Structures are given as structure tokens and as C-alpha cells.
Amino acid sequence: MSVSSAQREELERLLERYMTERGLKSTRQRSLIIDLFFDMHGHLSVEDVWSRVRQDDPRVSVATVYRTMKLLSEAGLAHARNFGDGQTRFEPAVGREHHDHLICTRCGTIIEFENDQIERMQDAVARRHGFKVTSHKMELYGLCKNCQK
Ligand SMILES: [Zn+2]
Ligand SMILES: [Zn+2]
Structure with a gap:
């Protein structure tokens, strides 16, 4: 994009x-x-x-x-x-919606994802703690489809 x-x-x-x-x-x-x-x-x-x-x-x-x-x-x-x-x-940082990342620790492939449900749950957790979120990043590490073969 x-x-x-x-x-x-x-x-x-x-x-x-x-x-x-x-x-x-x-x-x-x-x-x-x-x-x-x-x-x-x-x-x-x-x-x-x-x-x-x-x-x-x-x-x-x-x-x-x-x-x-x-x-x-x-x-x-x-x-x-x-x-x-x-x-x-x-x-x-311009012209993009917020997104998070899946990172393959073997080949370094970076996959972007957006998930409204996760975003909403993060907001709910913050609210419960009276916390004001100004930014966040989620990074999931592991093996991509290819590297699992
Ligand atoms: Zn990989
Ligand atoms: Zn990205």
C-alpha cells in the first residue's frame, strides 16, 4: 500500500x-x-x-x-x-490504519493484521484499570506457514 x-x-x-x-x-x-x-x-x-x-x-x-x-x-x-x-x-505512519504484526523468528517474514475484537478487548482491559491508552503495539512471534514445514 x-x-x-x-x-x-x-x-x-x-x-x-x-x-x-x-x-x-x-x-x-x-x-x-x-x-x-x-x-x-x-x-x-x-x-x-x-x-x-x-x-x-x-x-x-x-x-x-x-x-x-x-x-x-x-x-x-x-x-x-x-x-x-x-x-x-x-x-x-500516514495513510495507514492501525495494525499489528506476526513475526517469523526463522525467516523474518512480517505479516500485518487488524482485529477489531482484539482492539476492543484492549480498550476494555485499560478501562477496567482506569488506564488511558495513548498507543499500543502487539507483536506475535513464532513460525510462519513455510517455516513450519
Ligand atoms: Zn518463516
Ligand atoms: Zn506494519
Whole structure:
């Protein structure tokens, strides 16, 4: 699922505001990284994004990609995920419904799922404890269909 052009505009507005507030300048390299990231799919490590970016501009350093991804996640435009393999993976936070993940510990396949019933039960648990949930993530680890064979 890729980000629509309306969502892209919204995203650019949010990012611009975030950067202006912090006195950050948008650079050509940074814009390139952001453009490519939102065109890619899946749950991407800095290395994944970097190798895509280098096809367009070999001068971009991995440190610049790292800082840009950090910026996107601080601005709330990307989710930084940690699936237990020591790699931080990023996925767009705009243009997506909330979803959770099944992670195969053998081959690394990541399956996304949404389940209204689980969401409602989480809300009920929180309510029972007088707890206000601001975010959550559910990650189920195990073996995918292929790896069970
Ligand atoms: Zn697997
Ligand atoms: Zn996901």
C-alpha cells in the first residue's frame, strides 16, 4: 500500500511545520530520502532505505539516512519498530490504519493484521484499570506457514 498524493501533501505540510519549529533546514538529500521511503513498502531498516537511496544518489551517507529516519519518527510520520532482531525498522505512519504484526523468528517474514475484537478487548482491559491508552503495539512471534514445514 503506498501513500496517496493527498496524503503526501499532508505529510509534507506536517514535516515542514515540524522542521520550522526546530529550525531545521530541508536539504535535497533529505527530501530524496523521504520521497523514496514513502514509495517503498514494508518494514524497512536504515540499510534498506540507504541501498534504495544510493541508486539515485550514491553520495548520500548512511548517517544522513539514519538522521532522516529518526526525524520522521520523532515527527510522528513513521513508526519505528523493533522486532527483536536488533534492527530498527520503519514504516509510514500516514495513510495507514492501525495494525499489528506476526513475526517469523526463522525467516523474518512480517505479516500485518487488524482485529477489531482484539482492539476492543484492549480498550476494555485499560478501562477496567482506569488506564488511558495513548498507543499500543502487539507483536506475535513464532513460525510462519513455510517455516513450519
Ligand atoms: Zn518463516
Ligand atoms: Zn506494519
